[in-house]
Amino acid sequence: MSMEIWDPGLQSERTRLAWVRCAVALSTGGLGAAGAALRTGMPVLAVVAFAVAALCGGVLLVRTGTRFRRVQEALHEGRSLEEKADALLAWVGTLAVVAASGVFLLFRA
Numbered sequence: 001m002s003m004e005i006w007d008p009g010l011q012s013e014r015t016r017l018a019w020v021r022c023a024v025a026l027s028t029g030g031l032g033a034a035g036a037a038l039r040t041g042m043p044v045l046a047v048v049a050f051a052v053a054a055l056c057g058g059v060l061l062v063r064t065g066t067r068f069r070r071v072q073e074a075l076h077e078g079r080s081l082e083e084k085a086d087a088l089l090a091w092v093g094t095l096a097v098v099a100a101s102g103v104f105l106l107f108r109a
Helices: 010-039 044-077 085-108
Strands: none
Touching: 010 044, 010 085, 044 085
C-alpha cells in the first residue's frame, strides 16, 4: 500500500468546507442566540458567552483561506502541518455555546 496522497488536494477541500460550516454555525448561531438572550432578559453572562462563540466563528471564517493555502503547500511538499490555533478556536467557541446554553436553560426554568 502506497503512502502517497491518492487524491491530491481534495481532502483539504473537504476539510476547508467543514471548517467553513463550523465557523458559519458558530458565528450565526452565536449572534442569533446573543440577540435572543438580550431580548428575553437573560444574564449578561449568557450574552457574553454567545458573543464569544460568534467571535470565534468569525475569526475561523477569516482564517479558512490562509489555512487552506498552508495545508495545500504542506500536502504537496510532503511535510506535516502542526496547526492547533484553529482547533482551539473551534473548541473555545463550542464550549462558549455550551456554557451559554446552560445559563440560558437555568434562568429560563
